[in-house]
Structure formats: C-alpha cells, structure tokens
Amino acid sequence: MSFLSVRNLSARVKGGGPLLRDVSLDVAVGEVRGLVGESGAGKSMIGKAVLGILPKAVEITSGQIMLDGVDLLALPPAQRRIKVGATCALIPQDPLTALNPSRRIGVQITDRLVDILGWTRQRAEERALALLGEVQITEPTRVLRQYPHELSGGMRQRILIASAFAAEPKLIVADEPTTALDVTVQKQILKLIAALQVRHGTALLFVTHDLGVVSKVCQKLSVLYAGKVVEDSAVADFFRAPKHPYSAALLAATPKYTDPLAGLQPVPEAVIAAVRAEVAHG
Amino acid sequence: MADLYTITDLHLSLADMTRKPLFGLAPRLDILKGLSFSIEKGAVLGIVGGSGSGKSTLGRALVRLLEPSGGQVVFDGTDITHLSDAELRPLRRRFQMIFQDPMSSLNPRHRVGTIIAEPLRLHGFDGIQARVLRALDHVGLPKEFAQRYPHELSGGQRQRVGIARAIALEPDFILADEIVSGLDVSSQAQVLNLLERLVAELGMTLAFISHDLSVVRRLCQRVMVLQHGQIVENRETAALFADPQAQYTRDLLGAIPLPDPSQVWV
Numbered sequence: 001m002s003f004l005s006v007r008n009l010s011a012r013v014k015g016g017g018p019l020l021r022d023v024s025l026d027v028a029v030g031e032v033r034g035l036v037g038e039s040g041a042g043k044s045m046i047g048k049a050v051l052g053i054l055p056k057a058v059e060i061t062s063g064q065i066m067l068d069g070v071d072l073l074a075l076p077p078a079q080r081r082i083k084v085g086a087t088c089a090l091i092p093q094d095p096l097t098a099l100n101p102s103r104r105i106g107v108q109i110t111d112r113l114v115d116i117l118g119w120t121r122q123r124a125e126e127r128a129l130a131l132l133g134e135v136q137i138t139e140p141t142r143v144l145r146q147y148p149h150e151l152s153g154g155m156r157q158r159i160l161i162a163s164a165f166a167a168e169p170k171l172i173v174a175d176e177p178t179t180a181l182d183v184t185v186q187k188q189i190l191k192l193i194a195a196l197q198v199r200h201g202t203a204l205l206f207v208t209h210d211l212g213v214v215s216k217v218c219q220k221l222s223v224l225y226a227g228k229v230v231e232d233s234a235v236a237d238f239f240r241a242p243k244h245p246y247s248a249a250l251l252a253a254t255p256k257y258t259d260p261l262a263g264l265q266p267v268p269e270a271v272i273a274a275v276r277a278e279v280a281h282g
Numbered sequence: 283m284a285d286l287y288t289i290t291d292l293h294l295s296l297a298d299m300t301r302k303p304l305f306g307l308a309p310r311l312d313i314l315k316g317l318s319f320s321i322e323k324g325a326v327l328g329i330v331g332g333s334g335s336g337k338s339t340l341g342r343a344l345v346r347l348l349e350p351s352g353g354q355v356v357f358d359g360t361d362i363t364h365l366s367d368a369e370l371r372p373l374r375r376r377f378q379m380i381f382q383d384p385m386s387s388l389n390p391r392h393r394v395g396t397i398i399a400e401p402l403r404l405h406g407f408d409g410i411q412a413r414v415l416r417a418l419d420h421v422g423l424p425k426e427f428a429q430r431y432p433h434e435l436s437g438g439q440r441q442r443v444g445i446a447r448a449i450a451l452e453p454d455f456i457l458a459d460e461i462v463s464g465l466d467v468s469s470q471a472q473v474l475n476l477l478e479r480l481v482a483e484l485g486m487t488l489a490f491i492s493h494d495l496s497v498v499r500r501l502c503q504r505v506m507v508l509q510h511g512q513i514v515e516n517r518e519t520a521a522l523f524a525d526p527q528a529q530y531t532r533d534l535l536g537a538i539p540l541p542d543p544s545q546v547w548v
Contacts, residue, residue, distance in 0.1 A: 038466040039437065153333065182332040182493045187537035191547060209466045212539030216547060239543050253467040254541045255496035257523065264500055266475065267468040 002026035003203040004050065004171055009063030011049060011227075019045055019058060021228040021279065027171065027220075032197060032204040034214035034235070036250070037224035043207045045227075047173040050205070052077075052084055068170065085116045089164040091174040091193070095156035099148040106144035109163045117167055131162040135192055154185040158192070165196050171203045178213065190217055211254045215239055223247040228279045246275040286358055286455055286487045287321040287344065293352030294336075294343055313339045315511040316353065323454075326481055326488045328502030328519070330495055330534065336511040337491045341457045344489065345377045346370055358454065375405045378448035382460040384440035388432040394418075395428030398447045405451060417450035420484075421476060438469030442476065449480060456481075459491045474501060495538055499523055507531050 004027040011020040020042050027033045035043045048054045050065055052072065065072040068087065072080050092098040099108060109131070110124035119127070125144070132140035135158040148156055157177065164172050174193065178186040194217050197204050206218055214221055214235060221238050223231040223246070231244040242248040249271045255263040294314040302308035313336045321327050331337045342348040343355060346362055355363045362373065378401075381387035388397055398414045407413060415425050421442040432440055441461055448456050458477065462470040478501055481488050492498050498505055498519070505522050507515040507530065514528040526532045539545075 038468060183495075183537040184332055184533055187539075187547065190539070210539065211467075211541040215541050215543045215545070216539045236543055239541065250467060251541060253471045255467075255470075255494070255500060256540055256542075257496035257499045257535065257538055258540060260499045260523075263496065264471040264474055266471040 002028045003068055004205065005064075005066040006046065006050070007064040007066065009046070009049060009065065010061045011045065011054070011058055012061055014057050014059050018061075019227050020049070021226070023063070023224075023227070023229055025222050025229065025232065027203045027205055029170070029203055030198075030201045031220060032194075032206055032218045033220040033222065034218035035205060035207045035222050035224065036209060036211060036214060038209065038250075040226075041224040042227040043209075043224050044175050046224075047090070047175050047205055047207050050084075050171075051088055051090055051173055052080055053090075086167070087170045089167065089169040089172050091157075091160055091164045091172060091177045093176040094180055095153055095160055096148075096180070098160055099156060101148055103147075104144065105146055105148065105151075105159055109144075109159070109166055112163070112167055127166060128162070131166055132159075134165070134196065135159075135162045136188075137162075153181055154189065157181060157185075157189055161189070161193060161196065165200060165202070168200065169202060171205065172197070173205045173207070175207045176209070179208075179210075186213075193217065211251055223250065225275050226279045230275060230278070244275075245271050284323055285320040286323045286325075288356040289320065289344075289354070290318050290356075291353040292317040292340070292343060292350055292355065294339055294348060295351045296339075310351075313511050314343065314350075317511075317513055318353075319506060319513065319516055321455075321487060321489065323487055324485055325504060326490060326502045328498035328505040329489060329491045329508065330493060330498055330505060331508035332493065332534070334510075335508040337508050338459055339511075340508065341379075341459050341489065341491050344455075345374075345379050345457050347379075375401075375451045376453050377455040377457065378451055378453040380441075380444045380448050380456060380458045380461050383464055384437065384444045385432065388440060388443060390432055392431075393428065394423075394430050394432070394435075394443050397432075397443060398428075398450050401447060401451055407451075413450050417446040420449060420480060421446045436469070437465050438472055441465060441469075441473050445473075445477065445480070449484060449486070452484070453486065455487045455489070457489050457491070460493070461490075462497060463492070463494065470497070477501065495523075495534055507534065 006023055006025050009020055009023040012018045023046060035046060037043045106128060109128040113119045113124035114121060128144060129140050132143055137143050137158055178189050181189060208214060218235050221233055221235050222229050225246055231247045233243060242251055249267040252265040253267055292314055293316055295310040295312045297308040298311040299308050329337045343350050350363055354361060395414050398417055399410050402410045402413055414428060418425055418427060423442055462473050490502055502519055505519050506513055509530045514530050526535060
C-alpha cells in the first residue's frame with residue numbers, strides 16, 4: 001500500500017506560470033522512489049509540497065497529497081503540521097546551511113523529539129547518541145557537544161541523516177542529499193541512507209539529478225520535465241529501456257567512466273521540442 | 283613536445299585560522315606537499331581528488347593566485363614562483379581561469395559583452411568589440427547575448443560566458459576548476475563537448491580540475507590523482523582507467539555511481 005500518494009497535483013507561482021502540472025506519484029511503505037529532472041523541472045517542489053514548506057510565492061491550484069490515507073491539503077494548517085511533523089522528515093541538500101551554526105549538534109537533534117514527540121530530554125539524548133552510532137560517527141558523545149563548524153561536510157550530512165531518522169518517520173524526503181559531497185563520501189552516505197531505510201522500513205522520496213545515484217538506491221523512478229511527470233517506471237525497467245524519448249536522452253547524457261564514448265550526449269533539440277509540446281498540451 | 287608548465291617540488295602552506303591563538307601567529311597548514319610534474323603544450327590534464335586533496339589549491343598556484351611556499355613553478359621558460367603582481371600582469375593574459383560557479387564569477391551588474399571585454403581592455407587589446415563577438419561565436423552563443431545580464435541566462439549559458447571570457451584573450455593555458463559540477467547532465471554534456479572542441483581548435487593547453495572521473499575520462503589525455511596534497515598517480519587516461527595502480531584511485535573509481543542497476547555496491 002502506498003504511504004504517500006500524490007494525485008494530479010498542480011502548482012504555480014502566484015500570478016505566474018505553472019510549476020507542477022498534474023503530477024501523480026506513489027511511494028509505498030519501505031520503498032524508495034527517485035525523482036529526477038533537470039534544474040527547474042520542479043523535483044524539489046514536489047518534496048516541499050508534501051512537507052508543506054513551499055515558498056510563499058507558490059500556490060497549489062489543484063490535486064491531493066494523500067499521506068497515510070489522509071488528504072493533507074484538506075487539513076487545516078495546524079493539523080497538517082502535526083500530521084507531517086509526526087510522520088515525515090527531510091534530509092536537506094546543503095549540510096552547511098541546514099544546521100544552526102550557533103547551537104550544539106546535540107540539541108539540534110533532540111529538539112524535534114522533545115518538542116514534537118514530547119520526549120524527556122534524557123530519553124531524547126540517549127536516542128541521539130544511539131543514532132550517531134548508527135550513522136557511524138565515532139566518539140558520538142563528543143560530537144553531540146560540538147558545533148557544526150567543527151565538523152566536515154560528510155560528518156554534517158551524517159548528523160542530518162541521524163536527525164531525519166530520529167523520530168522514526170514513516171516518510172523521508174531526501175532533497176539531493178549528496179550533491180555537495182565528493183564521490184567517496186557520497187558512496188558512504190548513500191549506503192548509509194539505504195541501510196537505514198531498509199532497517200527502519202521508511203518510505204523514501206529521493207530527489208536527485210544523478211541517474212547513477214538513482215540506479216543505486218531507488219526501486220521506482222519518476223522523470224520530470226517542466227513540472228510534468230513524463231515517465232514513471234521501475235528502476236530496473238528504466239535502465240533497460242526508458243519509455244519516454246526525453247528520459248532516454250537524459251540517460252544518454254549521463255557520463256559513464258567505463259565507456260568513454262557513450263554518455264555525455266547533449267539532449268537533442270528535437271527531443272526537447274517534442275517534450276515541450278507534450279507538456280504544454282497537457 | 284615541449285612542456286608549457288614544469289612544476290618541481292611544489293609546496294604550499296596556509297595559516298590555519300581555526301587554530302590561531304588569541305595572540306601570536308596561526309600555525310601553518312601544509313596543503314601541497316612536494317608535487318613535481320609537467321604539462322605538455324597542447325595537452326589536456328585532468329586533476330582529480332576528493333575534497334581537501336589540494337586540487338583547487340594546486341590550480342590556484344599554477345595561475346599564481348596563490349604564492350607557493352616552496353619549490354618552483356616554471357611557465358613556458360619563465361620562473362613565476364615568486365613573481366610580484368606587477369611582474370605577473372603581462373603574463374596573466376597567457377594563463378586564464380574558468381571558475382566553478384558562473385553566477386558568482388560574473389559581475390551581476392554588467393552585461394555579458396562588458397564582462398568579456400573587461401580583461402581585453404585591461405590587457406590593451408584592440409578591436410575589442412570584434413573579439414567579444416568572436417568569443418561569443420566560439421562558445422555557441424548568439425551575438426545578441428552581449429546585451430544580456432548574467433541573471434537572464436541559464437547555468438549552462440553562464441558557464442559558456444565564463445569560457446568566452448577566458449578564450450577571448452587567446453591564452454596558452456586555461457585552468458578549469460570544477461566548471462561543470464553545478465550543471466545538470468544535459469548542460470554538462472554541452473559545455474564539455476564545447477570545451478573539447480575549443481581546446482583542439484584553438485590549440486590551448488588545459489588543466490581540468492574535477493572530482494568526477496567519468497568526465498575526466500572523456501576529456502583528458504592524462505590524469506593526475508591527488509590525495510592529501512600529494513600525487514598518488516599521474517598517468518595516461520586509458521592506462522589509468524584500465525589498471526589503476528594506487529588504492530585511492532581504485533576507491534575513487536569504485537565510488538562513482540554508474541547509471542546501471544547491475545553495478546552493486548558492497
């Protein structure tokens with residue numbers, strides 16, 4: 001059963017053009033869905049719409065966001081916040097700006113648990129300690145008392161992952177969580193997210209522009225162009241035979257070090273023109 | 283072929299401000315620890331390594347935005363290791379740089395035409411307008427783009443402007459520091475294909491800094507792998523990919539997520 005089900009979601013900039021066009025996608029319990037597309041395709045917007053953190057200038061014009069059978073868009077804002085806060089979490093893109101520079105790591109992880117779930121400080125701290133162990137941070141006791149600037153980018157991203165899993169969420173939106181990291185660290189972090197996701201049975205919506213990453217962590221995939229889902233496939237099928245010409249072109253643009261002659265083909269103009277026309281006509 | 287750059291035992295250390303005591307000097311942090319290599323004229327050299335490996339610092343030492351603390355950097359027969367700003371200025375036209383983030387490396391208040399013309403003016407070129415248009419043409423942008431501002435362009439177009447600004451001076455050497463890491467795959471492909479073509483057409487020497495070995499494999503004839511400020515491997519691209527010698531190179535290769543579900547990470 002799908003834990004998250006986005007149905008015919010459309011959104012636009014207030015007084016401006018459309019950002020999301022009739023988007024539908026499902027994420028089942030324990031499933032990872034990749035959301036790919038070029039910059040500006042609206043992939044982060046979908047994640048933000050689910051979490052209710054869209055920029056003020058963006059409005060949802062139609063559609064439903066069903067979370068665990070409840071339409072979030074039909075709920076009053078306060079109730080929606082409680083529902084989302086208790087069941088969802090975000091792993092943000094930039095580990096530098098996502099942590100408060102003036103507060104210790106420990107309180108940044110435990111605040112959520114204390115405020116939203118009503119845990120005691122002590123219980124929350126024990127949980128934070130265990131989580132830092134889970135994300136393979138050595139000396140977790142010391143790290144809890146440190147400030148973000150004392151940690152490397154990879155360490156900060158681990159903190160954010162620990163923090164996302166802290167309240168045992170049912171759904172996590174990961175918004176390009178490894179784009180800021182170098183490849184060796186990216187590999188560790190992706191393996192970590194995948195392991196935690198399996199262990200906790202979390203549904204994961206994984207926003208990325210890297211099809212290589214998708215092939216490593218996702219089971220399902222939605223390809224977006226200009227706010228429209230042009231392909232919705234199982235990952236294994238997609239890499240064998242992409243259904244849409246645009247997603248095939250995107251795959252051909254992805255470099256492969258094992259085959260220097262394949263990859264890095266720019267998306268042909270004709271393909272772009274065709275997908276533009278398709279999107280514009282709904 | 284002759285070497286454009288000869289680097290001997292290059293050391294570079296910077297003040298470690300995170301460890302600076304309230305009074306007194308900050309301790310020195312060694313970034314580059316004795317690098318020796320050369321770059322042939324007309325070659326495309328890939329410089330790869332993880333964050334903190336010193337690849338950007340090395341690049342900045344090559345174009346003398348940083349002054350080495352030891353060793354020697356010889357550019358086309360001239361020792362530029364410790365030249366003063368004034369002595370460097372006439373040479374600067376000959377080595378140019380393309381930056382990682384095109385948004386912050388293009389003046390948001392200038393039009394594209396002005397941005398490309400500025401270094402030409404500084405170096406006393408004539409026929410600047412014609413050179414600007416030629417540079418735009420080289421990077422595949424229509425000449426109307428000279429009137430636009432950087433914010434009106436897409437990421438890929440901005441990076442083309444960065445390339446146009448560098449090649450307009452007809453330099454011998456271009457340093458490209460992670461120039462495609464901020465772009466999505468289709469613009470990445472366009473910018474790389476463009477760079478590949480320009481280097482061949484204009485006969486420039488290129489050092490291409492990247493953390494992405496897939497991109498390096500496509501573009502570069504030689505690859506130098508850095509770790510902790512030291513060279514762990516410096517070989518021809520095909521040989522390096524066929525049979526990586528250093529464990530670190532193998533780790534880097536193994537960490538690239540191939541767009542292929544049959545590659546499984548252990």
